[in-house]
Amino acid sequence: MSKLMRSISGIRGIVGDTLTPQVLQSHVRAFLEITQAKRIVIGRDSRPTGDAIVQYVAGICRLSGVDVVDVGLSTTPSVEILTTHFKADAGIIITASHNPLEWNALKFLNNKGLFLGPDDVKKLFELADANQFSYPDYRTMGKYEVAPDADGIHIDGTLGIPFVDVEAIKAKKFKVAVDAVNGAGSYIVPRLLEQLGCEVVRVHCEPDGTFPRGAEPLPENLGDLREAVKANGCAVGFAVDPDADRCALVDGLGRSIGEEYTLAIATEEVLSQKKGSVCVNLSTSRMNEDVATKYGCEFSRAKVGEINVSLQMIENGCVIGGEGNGGVILPALHYGRDSLVAAALVLSWMAHHDGGPEKFVAENPAYSMPKKKFELGNKSVAEILPKVKAEFAGWTMDERDGLWLGSEKSWVHVRASNTEPVIRVIAEAPTAEEAEALCSKVEKLI
Structure with missing residues (x-):
């Protein structure tokens, strides 16, 4: 059992x-x-x-x-x-x-x-x-x-967000693709995009109780969406998970750019209109800190988990925040991760910048972020963390949620999963080699 x-x-x-x-x-x-x-x-x-x-x-x-x-x-x-x-x-x-x-x-x-x-x-x-x-x-x-x-109540709320330039989006007449993994977003996400004046190419948008790809909107699961973007000349592809609180992007070149870019692009779109505090979780990319710094805004990190980020956002009076797994939280509508809000803000950014996500990727510092999970076997997280702490002696340390260790340009986060019987290891560094090396250091201790 x-x-x-x-x-x-x-x-x-x-x-x-x-x-x-x-x-x-x-x-x-x-x-x-x-x-x-x-x-x-x-x-x-x-x-x-x-x-x-x-x-x-x-x-x-x-x-x-x-x-x-x-x-x-x-x-x-x-x-x-x-x-x-x-x-x-x-x-x-x-x-x-x-x-x-x-x-x-x-x-x-x-x-x-x-x-x-x-x-x-x-x-x-x-x-x-x-x-x-x-x-x-x-x-x-x-x-x-x-x-x-x-669904209409949620859509109307999204269209009423002050940071979403509905008219600018409609003027662009974007062609977009959506992969809803036949989940809860199968009807509502395309409907929102159509109300924003987009031509929508649907991929896996039949909520029939099957998941035709891996449920998470990770690059390895988005082959069909990438093909749809390339075959139809779409400006962007949106991928959501089964309950549609997360949104990942495929850029106009047909590349899966990863979940982390969703929040970073949304954050820039909001801060360009209204400066304010930003809060993300400990496992979220430094890209968001870069964007906050660019606009002279305060930046903080919270424990992993939507409620932890939401409560810290309320405390700090943040204008935007979220989690790097594609979860954008915008208090202007509500304090929950929301793929509809994410898609609308990304389209608003695109309308204002005359380019797709590939433009944001090209113009901002790149980071590599491998996300790994390991079976614990007979070990416990409690016995692993002291070994990790010793291995990374001298790094900035945060023990609110497992163990987060940071240097000037890199960090690694080791924690027990809230949703699976595994230990999660997430690292970020300017290059893939550096990031993988950080994960390997931790894996050897597990």
Whole structure:
């Protein structure tokens, strides 16, 4: 039997193995206790188990006296936005994001559309483990409603962002390609782009419960998108993950330039219009710091995890931030990673610069960033980190989230995964050789 993964973002497991009806029931009831919710928004991605889990979770909520707003097939950022739009007390997103099809998950949101903080998550898991819940009688059963055109609410919000120059984008009449991995973004992302005046080439945009490529929008998974961009003469290609909170780019030359460039381009587009603080996580490229420095703006790093970045952004009053896996967070709309926001800001940058992502790549310092993960076997992260610390003696150190070690132009981050039973090693340096050497140093210690 595999292990149920529990983290700051919720719970995830293999359906029928670790993610069972009993597990769903105990964690949903615990969540309702934590939030004291009377009205809740529920959405899902395109996984074949999603609809059944929605009905089961909605039933638990209704039998607990909670009204349910079902927003159906929805991206993670859509559910975050819709939780506040419908004035709900909480939200549940049923998605295992980039995990394989046999997985599913529950992500828990508070009334602000944010993931729960560490203290609430700890309390939720304690209540779920105790599993001592009572239910009200039938007279207090919650109501159930299906939200009409939930996608339209998210799209309208994106089009209203002050940093997105809608008219300039429309004037360019861009031809673009989208690879939605047949996930939750299959309808909403192309629809947004069409409303921005783009001609859209669809790749894997049928939410039929299959993932025709690797779920993460990594270069090795984007061959079909690269071909579509080249074959159709597209200015850019957008790739999202199954719940569409991450967005990676293929440039107009048909090259996968990696997820890191999405946030950097979006950050430049925002800071060119309004200077302000920027916050990214510890595993995000130095490119964003370069952009912030260019505009004379403050820059900080937070622990990995959307809620950690969001809370630090709120504290610092940031105008933009996010995570380098293609997750752009723009407070002008909401404090969640959002592929629609990412795509709109990239197109706005393109409209203002008369060029595609390849122009940004050519005009900014290049970095190499290998991202690796290793099975732990019988070892624990706790016994590995002191060895890494000794190996990199003299480097700047941050121990808020595993171990981050930095020098003037390079850094390496070693941490346990929140979503998989592995240790992640991410390094960045000006050249591929230097970055790979940093990873190899750590790998030998693992």
